[in-house]
Amino acid sequence: xxxxxxxxxxxxxxxxxxxxxxxxxxxxxxxxxxxxxxxxxxxxxxxxxxxxxxxxxxxxxxxxx
Amino acid sequence: xxxxxxxxxxxxxxxxxxxxxxxxxxxxxxxxxxxxxxxxxxxxxxxxxxxxxxxxxxxxxxxxxxxxxxxxxxxxxxxxxxxxxxxxxxxxxxxxxxxxxxxxxxxxxxxxxxxxxxxxxxxxxxxxxxxxxxxxxxxxxxxxxxxxxxxxxxxxxxxxxxxxxxxxxxxxxxxxxxxxxxxxxxxxxxxxxxxxxxxxxxxxxxxxxxxxxxxxxxxxxxxxxxxxxxxxxxxxxxxxxxxxxxxxxxxxxxxxxxxxxxxxxxxxxxxxxxxxxxxxxxxxxxxxxxxxxxxxxxxxxxxxxxxxxxxxxxxxxxxxxxxxxxxxxxxxxxxxxxxxxxxxxxxxxxxxxxxxxxxxxxxxxxxxxxxxxxxxxxxxxxxxxxxxxxxxxxxxxxxxxxxxxxxxxxxxxxxxxxxxxxxxxxxxxxxxxxxxxxxxxxxxxxxxxxxxxxxxxxxxxxxxxxxxxxxxxxxxxxxxxxxxxxxxxxxxxxxxxxxxxxxxxxxxxxxxxxxxxxxxxxxxxxxxxxxxxxxxxxxxxxxxxxxxxxxxxxxxxxxxxxxxxxxxxxxxxxxxxxxxxxxxxxxxxxxxxxxxxxxxxxxxxxxxxxxxxxxxxxxxxxxxxxxxxxxxxxxxxxxxxxxxxxxxxxxxxxxxxxxxxxxxxxxxxxxxxxxxxxxxxxxxxxxxxxxxxxxxxxxxxxxxxxxxxxxxxxxxxxxxxxxxxxxxxxxxxxxxxxxxxxxxxxxxxxxxxxxxxxxxxxxx
Numbered sequence: 001x002x003x004x005x006x007x008x009x010x011x012x013x014x015x016x017x018x019x020x021x022x023x024x025x026x027x028x029x030x031x032x033x034x035x036x037x038x039x040x041x042x043x044x045x046x047x048x049x050x051x052x053x054x055x056x057x058x059x060x061x062x063x064x065x
Numbered sequence: 066x067x068x069x070x071x072x073x074x075x076x077x078x079x080x081x082x083x084x085x086x087x088x089x090x091x092x093x094x095x096x097x098x099x100x101x102x103x104x105x106x107x108x109x110x111x112x113x114x115x116x117x118x119x120x121x122x123x124x125x126x127x128x129x130x131x132x133x134x135x136x137x138x139x140x141x142x143x144x145x146x147x148x149x150x151x152x153x154x155x156x157x158x159x160x161x162x163x164x165x166x167x168x169x170x171x172x173x174x175x176x177x178x179x180x181x182x183x184x185x186x187x188x189x190x191x192x193x194x195x196x197x198x199x200x201x202x203x204x205x206x207x208x209x210x211x212x213x214x215x216x217x218x219x220x221x222x223x224x225x226x227x228x229x230x231x232x233x234x235x236x237x238x239x240x241x242x243x244x245x246x247x248x249x250x251x252x253x254x255x256x257x258x259x260x261x262x263x264x265x266x267x268x269x270x271x272x273x274x275x276x277x278x279x280x281x282x283x284x285x286x287x288x289x290x291x292x293x294x295x296x297x298x299x300x301x302x303x304x305x306x307x308x309x310x311x312x313x314x315x316x317x318x319x320x321x322x323x324x325x326x327x328x329x330x331x332x333x334x335x336x337x338x339x340x341x342x343x344x345x346x347x348x349x350x351x352x353x354x355x356x357x358x359x360x361x362x363x364x365x366x367x368x369x370x371x372x373x374x375x376x377x378x379x380x381x382x383x384x385x386x387x388x389x390x391x392x393x394x395x396x397x398x399x400x401x402x403x404x405x406x407x408x409x410x411x412x413x414x415x416x417x418x419x420x421x422x423x424x425x426x427x428x429x430x431x432x433x434x435x436x437x438x439x440x441x442x443x444x445x446x447x448x449x450x451x452x453x454x455x456x457x458x459x460x461x462x463x464x465x466x467x468x469x470x471x472x473x474x475x476x477x478x479x480x481x482x483x484x485x486x487x488x489x490x491x492x493x494x495x496x497x498x499x500x501x502x503x504x505x506x507x508x509x510x511x512x513x514x515x516x517x518x519x520x521x522x523x524x525x526x527x528x529x530x531x532x533x534x535x536x537x538x539x540x541x542x543x544x545x546x547x548x549x550x551x552x553x554x555x556x557x558x559x560x561x562x563x564x565x566x567x568x569x570x571x572x573x574x575x576x577x578x579x580x581x582x583x584x585x586x587x588x589x590x591x592x593x594x595x596x597x598x599x600x601x602x603x604x605x606x607x608x609x610x611x612x613x614x615x616x617x618x619x620x621x622x623x624x625x626x627x628x629x630x631x632x633x634x635x636x637x638x639x640x641x642x643x644x645x646x647x648x649x650x651x652x653x654x655x656x657x658x659x660x661x662x663x664x665x666x667x668x669x670x671x672x673x674x675x676x677x678x679x680x681x682x683x684x685x686x687x688x689x690x691x692x693x694x695x696x697x698x699x700x701x702x703x704x705x706x707x708x709x710x711x712x713x714x715x716x717x718x719x720x721x722x723x724x725x726x727x728x729x730x731x732x733x734x735x736x737x738x739x740x741x742x743x744x745x746x747x748x749x750x751x752x753x754x755x756x757x758x759x760x761x762x763x764x765x766x767x768x769x770x771x772x773x774x775x776x777x778x779x780x781x782x783x784x785x786x787x788x789x790x791x792x793x794x795x796x797x798x799x800x801x802x803x804x805x806x807x808x809x810x811x812x813x814x815x816x817x818x819x820x821x822x823x824x825x826x827x828x829x
């Protein structure tokens with residue numbers, strides 16, 4: 001199982017974190033998301049494609065760095 | 066006091082840009098009405114410009130909101146004798162408004178039909194009494210005959226012709242005239258003369274004149290004019306079908322997946338950005354978004370004109386209004402309401418239909434002087450017949466006077482251009498060709514040179530693997546599989562091309578166990594225990610490529626391709642060449658343009674050699690390479706300086722100045738917003754064949770306009786001398802006013818029907 005990690009500078013609080021996990025949850029192949037508010041990182045486990053995750057992050061207003 | 070003044074000053078200094086709003090204008094019937102409404106709106110203080118379209122019944126007004134407001138504009142239109150209703154800017158309200166407008170039109174059509182049926186029936190009965198002597202010779206002597214004709218003709222004149230009187234009266238109050246004035250004066254003269262002859266025949270007898278009756282002339286003319294109006298209103302309702310068809314594409318509800326997996330069906334207007342929408346087989350995609358899960362083939366033909374469904378999967382964009390094939394997928398809404406592509410297309414088409422072609426300005430100016438001139442001609446005709454004509458000279462004078470007024474009604478003139486533009490732009494929209502304004506149509510048919518941008522316009526705009534030279538002994542597929550697996554994690558466009566090449570061959574990719582990336586050089590990954598490097602020569606030279614075949618690399622460079630070398634476990638793997646390839650339809654598009662007698666030109670930022678290679682491959686006449694971003698507009702200007710009418714086709718931000726400079730800018734729909742804003746025509750699907758299609762459509766539309774104008778002028782101008790009786794001294798032939806009314810009705814119907822032919826015009 002692959003793990004992809006993104007630096008997302010726009011994460012500020014737990015609210016952002018739940019918005020992001022809600023946005024990523026319906027994506028095909030996403031099995032779990034782990035969002036670290038302090039580090040401003042999003043970690044996605046599963047078989048989802050990097051391209052799709054980046055696009056969804058961008059569309060939900062949290063562009064990956 | 067001082068404080069208020071400052072406040073007002075501040076308010077005045079506030080940079081309030083001009084506002085643009087649309088009004089629905091009802092009651093317009095001809096080019097003269099358009100002129101009256103335009104001048105009524107333009108004379109309001111603070112109005113910058115007003116464009117009135119007869120076919121759409123819309124007025125598009127640019128005004129300074131600091132000086133004038135909407136109610137003032139509505140009042141101005143109403144004072145001119147027409148009805149006005151501001152068009153709401155809110156999309157949701159507009160739906161309801163369009164429904165109201167449709168109902169209003171339908172009820173108006175029903176009222177018109179009632180007037181028409183009653184007037185025609187009474188007119189026919191009056192006609193029987195007028196001509197009945199042919200079967201019953203004693204009819205003429207019956208004392209009741211004039212009274213019976215009076216009873217039959219009066220409802221027609223008073224009720225049937227009421228709309229003409231109303232508009233003619235409001236025009237008269239503003240000291241202008243229009244086609245209704247012509248009808249009103251003509252029929253009132255016929256009717257009034259007859260009434261006097263019926264009740265006070267002595268007045269005529271004393272003057273030595275016969276008290277002739279013209280009731281049937283008045284009644285039948287009103288009936289025929291109403292018939293023309295009715296047929297025209299019905300046909301006009303159909304010219305807007307294309308827009309309604311586009312609007313009908315939109316889904317009414319969407320199935321939304323709430324967090325926790327609960328599904329819920331909601332009305333489309335409650336859909337918000339970020340909602341996850343589920344699309345089942347055969348359903349319409351509710352709004353614009355990006356696919357999260359699932360795959361399907363999607364029919365986008367309604368937007369792009371491309372009939373082959375497009376395969377889509379996670380990460381791909383979908384557009385609202387397109388039709389899902391057999392798969393199920395879910396997507397995240399990224400745009401809703403008026404932000405969606407479909408809403409933008411509808412708005413663009415509406416704006417184009419409301420815009421006025423330059424040729425129409427000329428028509429309007431002609432129409433403005435037309436009616437007064439006709440009155441002068443009619444009066445001269447009357448006087449000449451009265452003093453120089455044969456006996457009974459008054460009868461001839463009145464007949465010719467009425468015939469001239471009736472035949473000259475410029476109603477077909479007012480419909481000639483707008484109906485053709487409406488149908489033409491609607492037809493384009495259904496094939497993925499968005500015509501932004503009517504000027505573009507006129508410019509398009511004059512185009513002699515078509516200049517193309519290369520990347521994204523004629524080519525797919527991203528690199529693809531075009532050459533593959535395997536050097537290892539374990540097979541090309543295995544090399545490509547390892548290279549693509551290594552590249553999979555990278556975001557680089559060249560890497561994506563390698564992955565795509567592998568996927569096209571159906572190779573199963575695996576996850577690299579380690580990966581690192583040297584920007585500008587290449588990647589190094591470990592895949593299934595193999596040490597894989599993919600990159601430029603410098604990156605792999607120490608890993609088995611000490612003796613790289615320079616001739617192969619030079620050949621690729623010469624063709625404008627980017628070489629990519631693969632090293633596996635320190636040994637040569639493969640040399641790949643990547644290049645941006647032409648779109649499959651590009652060569653056909655160029656061939657079609659050349660068949661139309663146009664010169665083609667490729668303008669590219671690539672090297673001259675690359676540009677030349679692509680131009681040769683596609684059959685383009687001339688290639689210009691190494692063009693810096695700002696220079697494209699200069700090239701267009703230079704061609705224009707040589708007296709050529711130039712169309713520029715492009716998609717990028719750097720094309721925008723050239724698109725604006727060209728006589729006709731054609732923007733590729735997949736391109737940037739700036740390019741789209743600079744284009745006169747937008748091709749939604751990005752298919753280069755849209756260029757010849759749009760040029761053909763423009764030619765056909767303009768040809769239709771010219772035919773329409775010919776018919777309108779032919780009826781009006783050619784028949785005026787006949788109506789005035791020019792032929793009478795030679796042949797004894799005089800146009801009956803009844804035939805004049807018939808000819809006029811036919812001319813309007815001819816023009817609208819001719820425009821509707823564009824709906825099925827061949828543009829392939």
